Amino acid sequence: AAATALALGGGLLLAAWRWLRGAARPAVAGAEASSMRGKTVIITGANSGLGRAAATELLRMRARVIMGCRDRARAERAAREIQAEVGERGEADGGELVVRELDLASLRSVRAFCHRVLQEEPRLDVLINNAGIFQCPYMKTEDGFEMQFGVNHLGHFLLTNLLLGLLKNSAPSRIVVVSSKLYKYGEINFEDLNSEISYNKSFCYSRSKLANILFARELARRLEGTGVTVNSLHPGIVRTNLGRYVNIPLMAKPLFNLVSWAFFKTPLEGAQTSIYLASSPDVEGVSGKYFGDCKEEELLPKATDDLVARKLWDISEVMVGLLK
Numbered sequence: 038a039a040a041t042a043l044a045l046g047g048g049l050l051l052a053a054w055r056w057l058r059g060a061a062r063p064a065v066a067g068a069e070a071s072s073m074r075g076k077t078v079i080i081t082g083a084n085s086g087l088g089r090a091a092a093t094e095l096l097r098m099r100a101r102v103i104m105g106c107r108d109r110a111r112a113e114r115a116a117r118e119i120q121a122e123v124g125e126r127g128e129a130d131g132g133e134l135v136v137r138e139l140d141l142a143s144l145r146s147v148r149a150f151c152h153r154v155l156q157e158e159p160r161l162d163v164l165i166n167n168a169g170i171f172q173c174p175y176m177k178t179e180d181g182f183e184m185q186f187g188v189n190h191l192g193h194f195l196l197t198n199l200l201l202g203l204l205k206n207s208a209p210s211r212i213v214v215v216s217s218k219l220y221k222y223g224e225i226n227f228e229d230l231n232s233e234i235s236y237n238k239s240f241c242y243s244r245s246k247l248a249n250i251l252f253a254r255e256l257a258r259r260l261e262g263t264g265v266t267v268n269s270l271h272p273g274i275v276r277t278n279l280g281r282y283v284n285i286p287l288m289a290k291p292l293f294n295l296v297s298w299a300f301f302k303t304p305l306e307g308a309q310t311s312i313y314l315a316s317s318p319d320v321e322g323v324s325g326k327y328f329g330d331c332k333e334e335e336l337l338p339k340a341t342d343d344l345v346a347r348k349l350w351d352i353s354e355v356m357v358g359l360l361k
Contacts, residue, residue, distance in 0.1 A: 082168025
């Protein structure tokens with residue numbers, strides 16, 4: 038009886054905390070942003086989690102949203118659900134949702150996706166590099182890269198570079214790079230970028246997220262004066278399927294689910310900074326910065342090392358075939 042009472046009391050406290058946290062949270066970032074009517078946005082990994090939430094809100098703001106997703110069937114199902122949700126509120130006038138196949142673990146797929154975009158789209162106003170893989174067992178991409186580094190960094194590196202011309206022609210335009218606070222635990226080891234010598238799934242995820250920030254920083258430097266801005270962000274701890282490779286003991290799952298419900302952000306809450314950087318007039322012309330909860334944040338020195346950022350850029354160009 039005592040254990041039951043304790044569990045019930047704890048559950049009520051968590052529920053109260055969740056309610057208070059939700060009540061105190063600011064309104065959706067996109068709600069106060071200017072209309073995105075007439076603007077085209079590409080979001081990678083837009084069929085679930087943060088990407089889906091961002092796609093929904095930007096569609097609600099009447100943007101033309103291109104969902105770049107690996108699984109076309111799942112993406113089309115998600116698109117139908119998003120359209121039904123937004124359409125029910127009557128706020129999608131002028132918006133459009135488009136599904137395009139994009140597998141960031143395949144440079145061939147990235148090139149095919151970009152080729153189609155450049156053929157069919159007259160403009161590109163926002164690119165949100167959102168898709169990612171988290172702490173997976175050691176595996177390689179189609180091109181032989183360690184999966185987390187290959188998808189989280191190299192796939193987006195090639196994608197962004199191939200679309201730069203269209204972004205410049207559409208200026209003022211924006212690039213948004215979704216990173217993670219876990220970048221703090223990563224290091225760029227140029228002697229083993231592909232984890233051939235050793236592999237630690239947590240370290241390699243952190244390294245890929247550090248690479249995201251360094252990439253955004255170097256890209257912002259290269260794009261000065263073009264009208265294209267680049268900013269990176271961390272979404273916080275969010276309840277998404279990103280942790281599908283994380284093993285939680287069966288007996289611990291109920292407690293984990295309760296704690297995550299109480300303390301983790303929802304996908305919509307986690308997507309607020311992406312939406313803000315993609316649409317808000319407050320960050321017009323702001324570039325090379327790092328954000329969390331829609332506010333600029335400081336980075337550790339390892340993430341502001343311009344020499345490392347430039348060396349990583351040069352090596353990445355060779356790895357994805359932009360330079361021979």
